[in-house]
Amino acid sequence: MYRQSYPNDPGMHNMATAGDSHTRVSYRRNATFCDRIGNSVMGIFIGIILICAAVGLLWWNEGRAVRTAQSLDEGLRLVVPLTSTSVSMDQNNGQLVHLSGPLQTDSILSDSTYGVAINAVKLKRHVEMFQWVETEHKREINEGSQTRTETTYSYSKEWRSNVVKSGSFDNPSGHHNPNSFAVEPRVQVAASVQVGAFYLSHGLINSITNYRKLKPAAQPSGSDIKLHDGTFYHGKDPFRPEVGDMKVSFEYAGLSAKGSSHFGSADTVSIIAKQMGGQLTSYQTIAGDALEILYFGELSAKAIFDKEHASNNMMTMGLRFGGWLLMFIGFSALTSLVTTLVDWIPFIREVVSLGVCVLNMSMSISLSLTVIAIAWIRFRPVLGLTILAVSTLPFVISKMKVNADKRSH
DSSP states (O other): OHHHHOTTSOOTTOEEEOSSEEEEEEEEEOOOHHHHHHHHHHHHHHHHHHHHHHHHHHHHHHHHHHHHHHHHHHHHHHOEEOSOSSSOOGGGTTSEEEEEEEEEOOOOEEETTTTEEEOEEEEEEEEEEEEEEEEEEEEEEEOSSEEEEEEEEEEEEEEESSOOOGGGSSSOTTOOOOSSOSSOOEEEEOSOOEETTEEEOHHHHHTOOOOEEEOOSSOOTTSOOEEETTEEEESSOTTSOOTTOEEEEEEEEEEOTTSOGGGOSOOEEEEEEEEETTEEEOEEOSSSOEEOEEEESOOOHHHHHHHHHHHHHHHHHHHHHHHHHHHHHHHHHHTHHHHHHHTTSHHHHHHHHHHHHHHHHHHHHHHHHHHHHHHHHTTOHHHHHHHHHHHTHHHHHHHHHHHHHHHHO
């Protein structure tokens, strides 16, 4: 055994140090054949759960995709383009409207500590602290009946926007971080935002996220805070930071037309929402989705709905892939017992593993397409039946191949 041959090698609580890093060595018993059989049997139950979850995800995704597509089509049919934003017309109350114009707000967002002020919809204070960071690297060596694990912990200093808890380090000695930030990050939001005569809802304001860096002109007076390359610095030397030093920077979003031209021209937005007097709010469609859309730039209603359709399609395809992957993992767990039974025979193990992998791939693709097709039959029967027919192709091809092999013999 390894321990008998190398009795002086470091154990679980010994450390081999090299620079600002150390290595711990531990051992664990390798699973026996019976252990692997037990794990594979457990994998059957896990596989069933994963397949059921994948079916639920695919079914929900198709319903969501169709509902969203129908809601967008409904919105495009009903939307009323506003020729002017300077006044709200009573005949458009309760209607889905489209308008474009520059953002406006009377709010001056400021931070007195750093002497920063801007007429915009949002002002974000971003804070980073120089801290110790622990990096863990593992190397496993199979030694027959046991596995030797060498875990190397190394330490470096980095700028981080969250508190790194040095108390949980493997070796906290000499690697202490402050427990909190002396200056906390925060986001200020204007109390009210307009486009022309219309006030934006909280949902529309939340969509204003075109953050750009604010570059202060001067450092605060009467303070030891330094200004370097548009960033405020708490510490002795920006070029030689120490643990606990902080950097503070600012970003703004939604520049107002009422502000100074020093920051550039106001941001123009295009909006699809329901008009309620002078308020723009969420519009509930008959199809089921609520429409409250904001894009930057001057866009037509059709261009906005085209973008929303494209976004919906991308989300649908991403969730379809996620559902298929979850199903493939489920089938792999379900059939793991087959490969476990032959994993002690080298050549047969590779052949069986390849065959089982192909089988899992075929079953996951077919079942995914079947679920998608059944979900679509309710909304678009022709397309749903077509997908359902395609989903049976792997089984039809397999059956034809078996029949051809029988005839050849």
